[in-house]
Amino acid sequence: MDIKKVRTTKMVGWLFLVFIFMLTLVPSSASQTADAGMEKLIEGAKKEGEVIYYASMNLEEIMALIPKFEKKYPFLKVKLVRTGGESLLNRLVSEYRAKKYLADVIQTLAFNMDTLRRGGILGQYLSSEDRFFQKGFKEQGYWICSYCNTYVIAYNTKLVPRHHVPKTYEDLLTSRWKGKMMMDATKVDWFAGMLQIMGKEKGLKFMRDLSRQDISLRIGHALLAQLLTAGEGDLVIDIPTSSVERLKDKGAPIDWMALGPIPGVMIGIGIASHPPHPNAARLFADFVVSKEGQTSLRDFGRNVVRSDIAQPAEYRGLTIVPVDPSLASHMNEYTELLRGIFSK
Numbered sequence: 304m305d306i307k308k309v310r311t312t313k314m315v316g317w318l319f320l321v322f323i324f325m326l327t328l329v330p331s332s333a334s335q336t337a338d339a340g341m342e343k344l345i346e347g348a349k350k351e352g353e354v355i356y357y358a359s360m361n362l363e364e365i366m367a368l369i370p371k372f373e374k375k376y377p378f379l380k381v382k383l384v385r386t387g388g389e390s391l392l393n394r395l396v397s398e399y400r401a402k403k404y405l406a407d408v409i410q411t412l413a414f415n416m417d418t419l420r421r422g423g424i425l426g427q428y429l430s431s432e433d434r435f436f437q438k439g440f441k442e443q444g445y446w447i448c449s450y451c452n453t454y455v456i457a458y459n460t461k462l463v464p465r466h467h468v469p470k471t472y473e474d475l476l477t478s479r480w481k482g483k484m485m486m487d488a489t490k491v492d493w494f495a496g497m498l499q500i501m502g503k504e505k506g507l508k509f510m511r512d513l514s515r516q517d518i519s520l521r522i523g524h525a526l527l528a529q530l531l532t533a534g535e536g537d538l539v540i541d542i543p544t545s546s547v548e549r550l551k552d553k554g555a556p557i558d559w560m561a562l563g564p565i566p567g568v569m570i571g572i573g574i575a576s577h578p579p580h581p582n583a584a585r586l587f588a589d590f591v592v593s594k595e596g597q598t599s600l601r602d603f604g605r606n607v608v609r610s611d612i613a614q615p616a617e618y619r620g621l622t623i624v625p626v627d628p629s630l631a632s633h634m635n636e637y638t639e640l641l642r643g644i645f646s647k
Contacts, residue, residue, distance in 0.1 A: 347582030349378045354583035356381050357395065358410040359388040360449075360570060367599050372590050379583050388412045392419070395575075399424050404577035407584035410591070413569035414492065416446045417628035426576035428585065432592045435609045439625045446573030447592045450605035452543040453623055454493045454566045457528065460556045462537050472501075472509065472562045475540060481516050483537040485527055486645070488520035491634060493541040494641045496566025496626040507640070513540075514644050532557050544618070545604045552604075567606070567623040 348354075358365055362385060369381045384406070386394065392415045398405055399422070409416070409425060419425040420442060429444045440448040456475075458468055469475055475484070487493075498506035519536055521527050524546040527539045532555045547559040572591050578584040590596050597609040606618060630637070 344582050344585055345376075348376065348580070348586050351580040351583045352378065353380045353382055354580050354587045355384065355405060355407040356410070356587065357384045357391060357406040357408065357575075359386060359391045359412070359415075360410060364600065364603050364605065367603050368591060368596060371595065371599060372587060375590065375595075376586060379586070381587065388415055391415065395419060395424050396422065399577075404575065404579060406575040407578040407580050408572065408587050408591075409575055410449060410570065410572040412492070413442075413446070413448065413571045413626070413628040414631035414634065416442065416571040416573060417631045420445050420573075423576055426574050426578065428574045428588070430585075430589050430592060432589055432609075435594075435611055436592070437608070437610065440567075440569065440608045442571070442573075442628065446571035448569040448608055448625070449572045449591050449597075450600050450607050451567035451569050451623060451625070452492075452545070453606045453618075453621065454490075454496065454541050454568070455544055455547070455559045455561050457531055457539040457542045457547045457557055457559045459531050459534055459537055460558050462534060465558070468560050469538075469562055474562070475538075476509075476512050476516065480538060484516060484540055485519040485521055485530060485536040485538070486540045487522060487524060487527055487542070488641075488645060489522050490541045491638045491641050492568045492626060493566055495630050495634070495637045496568060496624065498637075499627060499630070500564050500566065500624050507644075510640075510644050518645065520645060528555075528557065544606060548604045548617075561621055564622040564624050567608075567625045569625055569628070571628075 356369075365383060365385065369383070373379060373381060384394075388411050391409075391411050395406060395409065409419065416425060425445055427444050430447060433441065433443065433447065436447050440451075456469065469480070474480075494510070497510070500506070501509060518540070521530065524542055527542055528546045528550050530536065531539050532550055542559070544559055547557055550557050572588055574581070574584045574588055592609065594609065594611060597607045597612050601607045601612060601615070606614075606623070608623070
């Protein structure tokens with residue numbers, strides 16, 4: 304036996320064990336860098352003291368997030384600017400044209416986020432939470448989907464037993480449902496999403512056939528859900544799951560069904576290109592798409608797509624197709640098509 308070789312082998316073994324031991328004692332350089340980066344971000348945010356939050360989402364949902372953020376970062380106050388999606392877009396465009404840089408964080412429809420990105424109003428920022436969101440549910444380096452409006456059909460459970468509910472989109476074209484359906488006449492995002500799923504030519508044919516079903520046109524998800532609950536119709540064909548779930552939880556005779564792949568109209572969150580409070584903006588945007596923030600939105604009834612959050616049972620198995628944000632540049636065309644097909 305070669306004693307020299309044995310001694311060398313033992314020495315290598317001991318050195319390897321020492322190396323492994325040292326790894327358990329010393330944090331990785333990546334971890335140290337991340338911790339240092341967060342400390343720097345927090346110190347900067349403390350000096351800023353506030354974050355200006357431009358949002359077009361539901362006020363109740365916003366108020367489910369802000370107190371939790373302020374509790375986590377008590378040195379920051381969130382100042383909310385809330386308005387409708389189109390008004391928010393116009394306001395930001397007007398402010399930037401006047402070189403008034405007031406917004407820190409922007410949260411609105413992905414269509415508007417795409418317009419803001421192309422207009423230089425939305426800034427570049429790669430969130431630390433980015434890895435938890437699949438491609439299609441973000442514009443990497445600009446915005447992330449905070450939640451989706453997932454469009455389904457809703458039905459009155461007293462008027463339509465579950466075994467009679469349509470199973471496919473084509474089922475809506477049968478004589479059984481003629482004169483018994485309602486829809487939101489303004490939902491061009493749903494319309495665009497359906498054409499994306501079906502293909503434009505096939506989708507337009509489906510919409511024209513659907514328009515011959517004597518559909519009652521209304522405006523507003525809340526109104527449609529209430530009318531359906533009151534028995535004004537059997538079905539609503541373009542309604543977000545969240546609008547149905549809120550009434551269902553209150554005992555209303557209403558439920559929903561997916562007839563195939565469903566459009567997911569995204570609400571994105573990102574940071575303005577000239578944020579007055581850049582450190583606070585990063586903390587808030589990251590919080591909304593963090594596991595804590597996304598869990599709060601899920602518990603409120605929103606459909607979130609963060610990969611490490613379990614979905615409620617009713618959402619499992621859904622095929623959600625994120626509606627392409629770049630369709631924003633074609634919205635006028637889709638609006639005219641929608642009106643032309645369904646207006647009476």
